[in-house]
Amino acid sequence: MESAIPEHLAKERTRHRRIPDDYAPPYPSFSARYRPGVTRVAMAYFGLQxxxxxxxxxxxALAAMAAAFGKGEGPGxxxxxxxxxxxxxxxxxxxxxxxDPDAFRRWYAAHGAFxxxxxxxxDRLGTFVEILMPGVERYETLFSSADRAEGVAVVSDGMSGMVQEHAYWGGMRDRIPxxxxxxxxxxxxxxxxxxxGVLKVVPHGNICLIRSGxxxxxxxxxxxxxxLEEVEPVLRAGMDFLRDEGLSCGCFANRYxxxxxxxGGATDKTFGMSWWTSLAALERWAESHPTHVAIFGAAMKYLMTVGPDARLRLYHEVTVAAADEQIFEYRNCHPATGMLRAGGG
Amino acid sequence: MESAIPEHLAKERTRHRRIPDDYAPPYPSFSARYRPGVTRVAMAYFGLQxxxxxxxxxxxALAAMAAAFGKGEGPGxxxxxxxxxxxxxxxxxxxxxxxDPDAFRRWYAAHGAFxxxxxxxxDRLGTFVEILMPGVERYETLFSSADRAEGVAVVSDGMSGMVQEHAYWGGMRDRIPxxxxxxxxxxxxxxxxxxxGVLKVVPHGNICLIRSGxxxxxxxxxxxxxxLEEVEPVLRAGMDFLRDEGLSCGCFANRYxxxxxxxGGATDKTFGMSWWTSLAALERWAESHPTHVAIFGAAMKYLMTVGPDARLRLYHEVTVAAADEQIFEYRNCHPATGMLRAGGG
Known part of the structure; x- marks a missing residue:
């Protein structure tokens, strides 16, 4: 068992974890590991509406974007x-x-900014970018299995062994260095x-993004x-709540x-991605809102029934970004698109 | 809104609360307040088996105990x-x-130790005492309504206004000074x-007691x-789990x-009382064990349905006691009684 915080990012603490040092999680989970040379990443959401x-x-437009990814210093x-x-x-x-955010910036200037x-x-298309370039001390990842990476973990150097900081409320925060x-x-x-003609968001510090799949x-x-019958509908109800009423609990936008x-075809994979006022707001929703309590209860019942042989794979990545690590731009989008809701839309 | 920690017990922190300072709980709750002169209380469970x-x-025997309570410096x-x-x-x-633990000690020596x-x-009767004498910095109380005290709150000087540290996981810990x-x-x-002929427990430090009613x-x-139909059976199942299998998660003993x-007649009141290895063990069960997740889900559904006019009253008191604040004695009891289970019984 190892800490979710890699050794090279361990610091003398001024704030404590929520668990005692001898805490043993009831089931295994894993975090993506990056070589120490990686100090910052880029997560770029190119949206089309x-x-x-x-x-x-x-x-x-989608073909153009795919082609752009293949050019120059394209994404990993x-x-x-x-x-x-x-x-x-x-x-x-x-x-x-x-x-490598420098590679991203060069690529973006040449091939992405269009x-x-x-x-x-x-004119039938709206486009937007929602981009974070967080330092590696500002995000965490968690996987139920170590053998299939998703999202930002795919550009990591591999998975950790079993990490300690999970399966308790507050683990998400404790995993962020x-x-x-x-x-x-x-x-x-x-x-x-x-x-x-472009709406831009002047960001606030410590916005929180979760992608949870x-x-x-x-x-x-x-x-x-x-x-499909017992978990997914409950998950969907929670995602719909955040999409429609998320502002009431600090969620600017949610997309399931x-x-x-x-x-181009369908897969057996989904994820929710949402933008939050703060990590604390996400914590409060996850821990106490009836819609997420229901998700948690359904997932727990599922995992208790299926047991350790469960073949469902779960993962998430959670980032808390500084104000200067964010880019939000919206062109020809309706006023309730993504972070435009932060303007009251 | 006020802190659950009364001003005279506020200290310069070395450990943080789990909530930001602007946290606003979604519904009101209250804590018992003691005058600053009260520095320690006694909670004495006289058991008969x-x-x-x-x-x-x-x-x-029960009549004798009731009579004893009426003598000398009996309980408040x-x-x-x-x-x-x-x-x-x-x-x-x-x-x-x-x-006043000194008053308790004098009363106990004269009227309780028998x-x-x-x-x-x-010989048909087993008897036991489970007694804590915690400093006021070592316990917290929480009530859904301010107008009916129970347990240790009855010997307090009244209720607080609405407290901030509740309705999130970790609130229990954050309320303990x-x-x-x-x-x-x-x-x-x-x-x-x-x-x-008496079995005594040589205590460990920071045992945790909850009475939750x-x-x-x-x-x-x-x-x-x-x-009665939707909440109580789920609560009972959780209580039964702790009674029968609690040792697996750090619960020495639970009584519903x-x-x-x-x-001497029945009432419309119940409570669970349980002894735990540590506050952390109680936190982990409450936050993640399926039996308590089910209780939490049922209670939340109930409160969502009934709304702010709910007339169900909920309260609890949670104590973390030092080793020298505990007395456990068992006479003529079976070997799986209360804290005797700490001996593997």
């Missing part, structure tokens, strides 16, 4: 996912990860400004049925996404 | 409750509270010794039905008690 009837119009990993937002617009995210700069050249010395409280509030590819029989396969 | 067929034989408050333990024995607790000393003089500077980790392990006297109609009225 289109009315359902016009979805075919998105294809050229990217994936794509789809949802329909509260306003009824199809939203497709192309999500790309770099383990997305909300000139735009894809079709910065929690050793910092409460990560929100600083200021975001506001929206317009420039050249599930992969039932390997399940079958009763396990698959239990996930279906992962799109390499050939 | 008898086979169900012999229950009538308990009456003289006492109550009585009944359960049947895992071995099938009726267990009746007479629970008494003092706000209980496990000479005993009640009937000692948490400002101490992790309250367990020190050593209890062991059992025999002397003069519910009072549905004021409910009627749908609310009463919901409590029916409060007995002043005239």
């Amino acid at each position: 289109v009315r359902p009837g016009d979805e075919a119009a998105a294809e050229p 990993h990217w994936d794509r996912a789809r949802t329909v937002d509260a306003a009824g617009f199809v939203t497709i995210l192309s999500i790309a990860y770099w383990d 997305w909300t700069g000139t735009g894809p050249g079709d 910065l929690s050793q010395t910092d409460a990560m409280e929100p600083q200021g509030a975001p506001r929206i400004v317009e420039a050249d 599930q992969d039932w590819s390997d399940t079958d029989g009763d396990e698959r049925r239990m996930y 996404m279906d992962v799109v396969g390499a050939s | 008898v086979r169900p067929g012999d229950e009538a034989a308990a009456e003289p 408050h006492w109550d009585r409750a009944r359960t049947v333990d895992a071995a099938g024995f009726v267990t009746i607790l007479s629970i008494a509270y003092w706000d 209980w496990t000393g000479t005993g009640p003089g009937d 000692l948490s400002q500077t101490d992790a309250m980790e367990p020190q050593g392990a209890p062991r059992i010794v025999e002397a003069d 519910q009072d549905w006297s004021d409910t009627d109609g749908d609310e009463r039905r919901m409590y 008690m029916d409060v007995v009225g002043a005239s």
Whole structure:
């Protein structure tokens, strides 16, 4: 067993973990490990928004984005996912990860900035970017299995052994290296400004992003049925609540996404991604809101029933970003898109 | 809104609360307040154990205990409750509270020590005492309503206004004044010794006691039905788990008690009382064990349905006691009684 905080990021603490040193989690989980030379990563969400009837119009833009990822210092990993937002617009995210923010910046200037700069050249399409470039002390990852990375973990150097800080409320915070010395409280509030037809968010400090996914590819029989019939509907209800009423508990925006396969088809993977005022706001929702208590209860019942042979895979990545580690830009999007809701939209 | 930690017990912190300073709990709760002159209390559980067929034989002993409470510097408050333990024995607790441990010690020497000393003089009866004399920095209380005290709060000087540290995991710890500077980790392990026919527990430091009660006297109609049909059975299942399998998660003993009225009859009040290796062990069970997750889910559903007009009353008191603040003695009891289970019984 090892700490989720890698040795090279361990600091003399001014803040304590929530667990005693002899705490033993009841089941294994794992965290992505980066070589010490990686000090910062980039997580770039390239969003496309289109009315359902016009979805075919998105294809050229999505192809352009895929082509851009292949150019220059493109991402170490990217994936794509789809949802329909509260306003009824199809939203497709192309999500790309770099383990070198300088490489990202060069790539972005040359091949990525068009997305909300000139735009894809079709008025039926809205585009946006939601980008974080956090220091490695500002995010954590957690996986139920060590043998299939997702998200930012794909650009890591591998998985840890079993980590100690999980399976208790507060583990998320305790896994973020910065929690050793910092409460990560929100600083200021975001506001929206317009420039050249693009709405930009002037960020606040310590915004929180979670991407939390599930992969039932390997399940079958009763396990698959239990996930799809007993867990997924409860998860969806919680995701819908955050999408529709999240502002009431500090969630600016939530998207419950279906992962799109390499050939564009459906997969057995989903994830929720959401933007929060603060890590504390996410903690409070997760720990006490009826919608998440229900998710937690359904997941716990599932795992108790299926036992250690469960083939459902769960993972998440949680980031608390400084104000200067964020880029939010929206072109031709409706006013309740993503972080634009921080403006009251 | 005020801190659950009264001003005169506030200290310069070396350990942080789990909430930011601007945290606002979603519903009100209250804590008992003691005048600053009260620095230590006594919580004395006088237990009686008898086979169900012999229950009538308990009456003289219970009457003697009631009479003793009325003598000298007797308790500021006492109550009585009944359960049947895992071995099938009726267990009746007479629970008494003092706000002055010196007064308690004098009373105990004169009027209380007979209980496990000479005993009640009937071989059909087992007797035991489980006594804590904690400093006021070592316990906390929480009430859903400010107008009906229970337990140690009855010997307090009244209720606080609405307190901040509740309705989140970790609130229990954050309400205990000692948490400002101490992790309250367990020190050593209890062991059992025999002397003069009495089994005594040589205590370990930072044992944790919770008394957690519910009072549905004021409910009627749908609310009463919901409590009795949807909440109580889930609560009972959790209590049974702790009684039968609690050692697996650090719970030495649990008793789910029916409060007995002043005239000996049934009431609409119950409480669970349990002894734990540590506050952390209690936290882990409460936060993640399926039996308590189910209780939490049922209670939350109940409160969401009934809303702010709920007439169910909930309270608890949680103590973390130093080794020299504890007395455990068992006379003529079966080997799995209370803290005797700490000896592997």
